[in-house]
Amino acid sequence: MREPVVVDEPAPAVVERPRRRVGPFLLGYGTLLGLVGLMLAFGALRPGIFLSASNLRNVLEQIAILGIISFTQTIVMVVGDFDLSVGSLASLSGVLVATLLIGGTSLPVALLAAVAIGLLAGAINGVLVAYMRLSAFVATLAMMTSFAGLALFVTNGSTLFGLPEGFLWLGQGRIGPLPLPVVVLATVGIVTWAALGHTTLGRRWYAIGGNPEAVRLAGINVDLVRFSAFLASGVGASIAGVILASRLASAHPTAGTPFMLMSIAAVFLGMTLSKEAQPNIPGTAVGVLILGVLSNGLNIMQVSSYVQQILTGLIIVLAVSLSGLAQRVAR
Amino acid sequence: MPDDTPGDPEVEGSDPGLALEVRGISRAFHGVQAVEDATLEVPPGECHGLVGENGAGKSTLIKVIGGSLAPDRGTVTICGTPTTGSIPRAQAAGLAVLHQEITLIPQLDAAENIGLGHAVPTRAGLAVDWPEVRAHAQRAVDRLGLQIPLDVAVGRLSPAMQTMVAIARAVAFEARVLILDEPTASLTDQETVKLFDVVRRLREQGVAIVYVSHRLEEIFELCDRVTVMRDGRVVATDAAEALDVDRLIRAMVGRSPERMFPESQRQPGETLLSAHGLTGERVEGLDLTVRRGEVVGIAGLGGSGRSELLRLLAGAQRPRDGQLRRAGREVSFRSPRAALKEGVALVPEERRSQALVLTRSVAHNLLLSDLSRLGGWGGLVSKRREAERARGIASDLQIKVAATRQNVQELSGGNQQKVVLGRVLSREPEVLLLDEPTRGIDVGTKVEIYRLIRELADAGRGVVVVSSELPELLGLVDRVVVLHEGRVTAQMDADGADPEVVLSACYGRTR
Numbered sequence: 098m099r100e101p102v103v104v105d106e107p108a109p110a111v112v113e114r115p116r117r118r119v120g121p122f123l124l125g126y127g128t129l130l131g132l133v134g135l136m137l138a139f140g141a142l143r144p145g146i147f148l149s150a151s152n153l154r155n156v157l158e159q160i161a162i163l164g165i166i167s168f169t170q171t172i173v174m175v176v177g178d179f180d181l182s183v184g185s186l187a188s189l190s191g192v193l194v195a196t197l198l199i200g201g202t203s204l205p206v207a208l209l210a211a212v213a214i215g216l217l218a219g220a221i222n223g224v225l226v227a228y229m230r231l232s233a234f235v236a237t238l239a240m241m242t243s244f245a246g247l248a249l250f251v252t253n254g255s256t257l258f259g260l261p262e263g264f265l266w267l268g269q270g271r272i273g274p275l276p277l278p279v280v281v282l283a284t285v286g287i288v289t290w291a292a293l294g295h296t297t298l299g300r301r302w303y304a305i306g307g308n309p310e311a312v313r314l315a316g317i318n319v320d321l322v323r324f325s326a327f328l329a330s331g332v333g334a335s336i337a338g339v340i341l342a343s344r345l346a347s348a349h350p351t352a353g354t355p356f357m358l359m360s361i362a363a364v365f366l367g368m369t370l371s372k373e374a375q376p377n378i379p380g381t382a383v384g385v386l387i388l389g390v391l392s393n394g395l396n397i398m399q400v401s402s403y404v405q406q407i408l409t410g411l412i413i414v415l416a417v418s419l420s421g422l423a424q425r426v427a428r
Numbered sequence: 429m430p431d432d433t434p435g436d437p438e439v440e441g442s443d444p445g446l447a448l449e450v451r452g453i454s455r456a457f458h459g460v461q462a463v464e465d466a467t468l469e470v471p472p473g474e475c476h477g478l479v480g481e482n483g484a485g486k487s488t489l490i491k492v493i494g495g496s497l498a499p500d501r502g503t504v505t506i507c508g509t510p511t512t513g514s515i516p517r518a519q520a521a522g523l524a525v526l527h528q529e530i531t532l533i534p535q536l537d538a539a540e541n542i543g544l545g546h547a548v549p550t551r552a553g554l555a556v557d558w559p560e561v562r563a564h565a566q567r568a569v570d571r572l573g574l575q576i577p578l579d580v581a582v583g584r585l586s587p588a589m590q591t592m593v594a595i596a597r598a599v600a601f602e603a604r605v606l607i608l609d610e611p612t613a614s615l616t617d618q619e620t621v622k623l624f625d626v627v628r629r630l631r632e633q634g635v636a637i638v639y640v641s642h643r644l645e646e647i648f649e650l651c652d653r654v655t656v657m658r659d660g661r662v663v664a665t666d667a668a669e670a671l672d673v674d675r676l677i678r679a680m681v682g683r684s685p686e687r688m689f690p691e692s693q694r695q696p697g698e699t700l701l702s703a704h705g706l707t708g709e710r711v712e713g714l715d716l717t718v719r720r721g722e723v724v725g726i727a728g729l730g731g732s733g734r735s736e737l738l739r740l741l742a743g744a745q746r747p748r749d750g751q752l753r754r755a756g757r758e759v760s761f762r763s764p765r766a767a768l769k770e771g772v773a774l775v776p777e778e779r780r781s782q783a784l785v786l787t788r789s790v791a792h793n794l795l796l797s798d799l800s801r802l803g804g805w806g807g808l809v810s811k812r813r814e815a816e817r818a819r820g821i822a823s824d825l826q827i828k829v830a831a832t833r834q835n836v837q838e839l840s841g842g843n844q845q846k847v848v849l850g851r852v853l854s855r856e857p858e859v860l861l862l863d864e865p866t867r868g869i870d871v872g873t874k875v876e877i878y879r880l881i882r883e884l885a886d887a888g889r890g891v892v893v894v895s896s897e898l899p900e901l902l903g904l905v906d907r908v909v910v911l912h913e914g915r916v917t918a919q920m921d922a923d924g925a926d927p928e929v930v931l932s933a934c935y936g937r938t939r
Contacts, residue, residue, distance in 0.1 A: 295809055297799040304796055307785035314744055314776050314783065315797045315851060316768035373787045373835070 128369045128380070132387050139394035147397055154276065160389030161278035162187075162337045162344070166356045167363040167381050168289040169333025174364050174376040175293060176326040177306040178226060178233035183334040183360060185245035186218050187353030190338030192248045194264075195257040195348035204263055211339045212332060218244060219331020223324035241357070248350035257348040268343025278340050285333065290378040292329075302326060306375065362413040363388055388412070446505070447472045447636030448523075448605045453492050453502035462488040464660045466502070470636040472604065475627060477647040477668065478640045480657035481680055481870030486640055489657070490607055493638075494518060494525045507604050522604030526594050528613055528868075534583025538576050538593045539565035542600050568600040571633065572626045588619030595626060606630065607638045612646060613868050616730035617896070617934075624650055642868060643897065644673050656680055681872055688875055689903035690882040694923075696722035696906070699756070700890040701741065701772060701859045706750035708736050710914040714750070716741075718859055718890040723881060725905030725922060726894045729934050733914040734894045735777050738861040741892070742774035743767035754859075768797065773857035775848055777864050777894075783848040784836055791818035791832040793847050798854040821850040826876065842873030849880070860884060860891045866900065878904055898927055912936040 139147040146152060166183050173180045190211045197207040218240065225236035270277045293299040301322045304312045313319045337356065342348040366387055367380025391412065395405050450468040454461070463485040470476045480486050491497035493504055498513035505511065506521035532541045542565040549560035562578055569576050574592055577585070582593055591611055598606055608627070612620045627637060627650060639651055647654055648668055655665045656679040664679045677688075697720030706714045710733035718724055728734040739745040741752070743761025752759050754770050761767040764774060776782035784793055791814055795802060802817070803809045818832035827846045829839065836847055845865065852860065862881070866874045881904065885891050895901045901908060902922050910918040910933035918933035 291808070295811070297803045297807055297809055300792060300796070300799055300802075300809065303788060304785045304792065307787040308781070310781065311776075311783050311785055312796065314742075314764050314774060316763075316765040316773075316855070317796070317799075318763070318765055375787060 126370070128366055128387070129383055132383055132390065135387065135390050135394065139390065139397065143394075143397050147394055152393070152397070154274070154279075156386075156389050156393045157279045157282075158276045159393060160385050161276070161282040162341050163356055163359050163363065163388065164282045164382070164385045165285045165333055165337040165340070167360040167385050168285050168378060169330040170360040171364050171367070171376045171378055171381045172289060172293065172302060173233075173326045173330045174361075175302045175306050176323050177309070178323070178326070179237070179361055180222060180233070180327060180330040180334075181237040181357055182218065182222060182241040182244055183330060183337075184353045184355065184357030185241045185248060185351075186215065186331060186334040187338035187341060187356055188348075188350055189218070189244045189248040189251075189353075190214050190335035191342030191348040191352060192252050192257065192350055194339050195260055195342055196251060198261055198264055199257060199259055204261070207264075208339065211335050215331040215333070215335025216328060217331070218335070219328040220324070222331065223327035226327065227320040227323040245351065245354070252348070252350045254350060256350075258346070260342070260346055260348075265343055265346055268340050268345070278344065281336065281340060285336070286378060286382060289329070289333075293378055298322070298325065303375070358413070359388060359409070362409070365413070445471060447474075447507055448493070448638065449503075449505040450489070450493060451503050451505070453489060453499045453504070455488055455492060455497065455499045461660050463492065463499070466657070466660070466662045468493075468638075468655055468662070468665075470605070470638060472634045472636050473631055474653065475631050475637040475639055475651045477651035477654040478638055478657065479642075479644065479647060479654060479676065479680060481872050484657040484680070484870075485660040486657055487609075488660075490525065490609060490638075490640065493607065494523065519601070522602065523607070524598030524601060524603035524605070525607040526591070526598065526609060526611060528610045532582045532590055532593060532597075535581055537579050538569075538582055538585070538596070539578040541582050541593055542568055542578075542597045544597070546600065564600065565596065568596040571599050571629075572596055573629055574622075574626065586619070587614040588616070588622065591615065591623060592626065595630075599630070603635065605636045605638070607640070609640045610642065610868065611639075612641065612643065618729065620646070642870065644676055645899070647676070648673070658682055677871055680870075688878060690879050692723070692882065692906050692923075693721065693886055694906055696720060697888070700754070702753045703741060704751045704753070706737070706740055706752070707748045708733070708740050708745060708914075709748075710736050711740060711911075712914040714911075714914070714916060716892075716909060716916075718892055720858075720888050720890055721885050722907060723885050723891045723893060723905040725901040725908045726892060726911060727898065727901055727908055727930055727934055728894075728911035730896065732911040732934070734911050735863050736914075737911070738774060738863050738892065738894060739776075741767075741859075742772055742861050744774060744776070768855055768857065771856075771858040772861065773797075773852045773855060773859070774861045775852055775863060775865055777867075779841070779844055779848060779867075784844060786835075786837045788836060789833045790822070790827070790829050790836050790839070790847060791815060793836045794818045794821050794832070794850050795854065797851050821854060825850050825853075825880070840870075842869035845869055845873070845877070849877070853884075858889055860889055862891065863894045864896065865893060866895070866897075874900075898930060902927060902930070910934055 166187065170180060170183060193214055194207045194211045197210055198204070222237055222240055225231045226233050266277065268278055272280050293302060301317055305319055305322055309319050338353055341352055345352065363384035364376050364381050366384030368374050368376050370380035370383060371377050388409065391408065392405060446469050448468065448470040450466065453463055453466045455463045466485065466489055478486055488497065492499045495511060495513055495515040495518040503510060503512050506518055506523050509517065509521040511518040511521050539562045543561050549557040549564065551557045565578050572592065572595060576589060576592055576596065582590055585593065611623060615623060631637060639647070641647055651668045653665060654668050654671060654676065656663050656676065658680060700718050700720055702717045704715055714737065726734045726737060736745065740747045743764045743766050752761065754772065759770055780786060795814060795818060802814055815832055822829055822832060825846045827843050827850065836844060839847065866877055881891055881893065893901065893905055902925055905922045908920055908922050908925055908930060909916055910930055912934060913936065917936055918930065
């Protein structure tokens with residue numbers, strides 16, 4: 098160890114910090130308050146129905162698939178990119194599992210194949226973005242199109258039915274009081290939360306999102322780390338696709354499409370909960386809950402799905418502008 | 429010149445003879461007194477130097493003068509108009525502030541940038557009268573005696589040209605008070621000379637100038653009077669002729685400068701890193717040796733290839749030709765990562781854009797190069813151990829932080845630079861390549877970094893330093909290598925080296 102440098106009379110470092118005000122606090126936690134407010138509002142409008150234990154479990158079950166995709170999408174967005182191919186990849190993986198199972202493949206092999214297709218798709222995205230330096234927008238948009246086409250090609254555009262009983266347990270079964278998709282959701286949530294916040298890989302992901310050039314000069318293999326983020330997102334999307342097919346007891350070649358935009362919206366909503374307006378897992382969980390509560394509550398209120406879609410769009414705009422505001426306040 | 433000390437007797441009303449009158453300004457942040465009872469008076473046609481270490485309160489005072497920060501106490505008067513706490517009033521009264529980071533619109537050309545904020549001249553109230561836009565800009569540029577290409581997007585101009593455009597913009601607004609905050613930080617020596625001409629011209633035209641710089645030679649070259657701040661207070665205001673560098677430093681740090689540069693043991697050992705015929709975009713056929721225990725200085729103008737040389741040595745840029753040897757073995761660094769594994773580490777030139785992840789904490793930034801020792805690839809990190817390691821480095825280097833989880837952006841420039849150094853040292857490299865290690869940081873921290881560099885050399889490391897401050901380079905290093913247009917024009921012992929000879933070599937002239 099070196100001797101510490103001796104300086105006489107160090108000058109006091111005057112650090113300018115923004116004053117604590119109510120505005121930034123509201124911005125920082127506004128999204129969370131929004132969720133609570135939303136739940137109370139639906140609870141008041143439909144007393145005894147919305148806030149009942151069975152409905153809340155229902156909400157969790159409904160958000161499980163979106164949640165899994167959003168958690169792994171968070172990783173890609175931490176790195177500063179996004180993955181537009183997750184929706185069609187989820188469809189593709191569901192279609193693949195269904196085709197294999199209907200063809201007589203055993204369940205474990207079919208599930209492994211789904212994870213493998215997720216890894217492969219993530220690897221393609223990762224190579225395009227990290228190594229061939231395409232923008233994430235172009236690369237994942239192109240792959241989104243190709244995966245969607247592949248899913249349609251495999252099924253010839255039709256929905257696959259007749260899935261085995263054992264497979265349906267994945268999407269419809271329970272462990273104790275908890276639906277299995279919720280258990281998977283919680284597992285993916287904990288794994289991604291630990292990976293982002295408590296591992297050296299997570300440190301690398303966040304650092305690259307902040308300043309890739311500095312990270313490269315600090316001696317980190319930026320390309321490989323960025324590649325790994327797309328792998329994670331590929332696996333997340335394929336797991337979600339399997340559960341989706343199981344829950345619906347069928348595999349439709351476009352079933353996963355809505356999850357792409359919804360997952361990005363959830364991450365943006367979650368970014369408003371971070372002081373530095375960065376993607377983070379607890380925030381994403383809140384974002385997913387908001388979207389899920391909104392959808393469930395409006396369903397209970399018998400609001401048409403068209404109006405729901407309008408509201409979802411407005412929520413996305415709100416998310417983006419809020420996270421922009423939070424960022425400006427943090428500066 | 430009379431010696432103006434703070435705490436003058438109460439003056440009722442303002443002195444109409446002054447262009448800028450700052451009286452009794454105090455401002456605290458979270459109970460920390462950033463500026464305390466500061467007074468500054470600048471008559472028209474005076475260039476007034478403002479110096480002080482980082483954290484002395486200069487930036488806060490400038491923000492108060494500019495109106496973007498309201499003081500707790502005190503008043504700002506510009507050309508007789510009270511403007512305290514209001515940006516529009518300060519601008520209307522004739523104030524222009526040029527910050528370190530020039531705020532121009534990069535896609536627009538110089539003429540349009542200079543004309544921004546003025547009514548757009550039109551023909552028949554409709555079509556933009558482009559000849560008049562240009563003429564308006566040209567008039568401002570002429571007053572500065574400059575040649576600026578008015579029809580090129582300013583984003584494509586050099587930093588120096590952009591500074592000139594920003595000054596021309598101030599002139600177009602008829603600014604009576606101009607504040608220049610570290611205007612030469614990104615300029616080469618030639619560009620600095622040009623800037624000085626412009627500042628002198630403005631002074632002759634009666635503009636009052638407040639000139640903030642860490643480069644004390646500039647202060648003496650340019651300023652009529654100098655105000656020194658320390659710990660938020662104005663500790664001295666005096667005519668520049670009555671001061672010298674030593675006295676200025678003493679006033680800034682509140683102690684005598686002793687020796688800024690530590691003694692060298694001058695016993696270089698075996699060769700740690702050598703380059704033969706190294707060629708990049710600018711650097712051409714360059715030979716260099718770095719030996720154990722020595723500090724090698726690279727002198728040269730901006731664009732001479734000095735930064736590229738370090739990047740080539742550190743694997744940050746692939747050479748087009750040439751050979752590198754590390755401890756006698758031929759090596760080829762494919763990336764900074766490969767160089768680090770061989771014990772060669774770079775502190776890059778631009779702290780904010782190339783070295784720090786500004787959105788993350790001090791701990792995260794400090795340990796970025798050494799994450800694998802916190803856990804495996806993807807391995808779990810113990811936050812407690814992470815904080816301990818970060819605190820260890822922070823106290824070794826005397827980095828002033830409230831907590832290592834504090835955002836690195838909140839630190840002063842000097843402490844940020846120490847974070848970068850701490851990160852590099854965490855890998856215990858044998859060869860350190862430091863590009864402008866003291867740029868834009870205060871004198872106190874500079875001295876600490878000089879000592880650190882010497883300690884590292886004495887402990888058997890080889891250090892290469894690039895610096896555009898010649899006195900610093902000659903004082904700090906053992907051997908100077910001078911680059912001009914990518915080639916070595918001179919090489920000499922720093923001890924007893926003649927600054928004029930080095931500077932001539934920088935311009936390509938060898939004696």
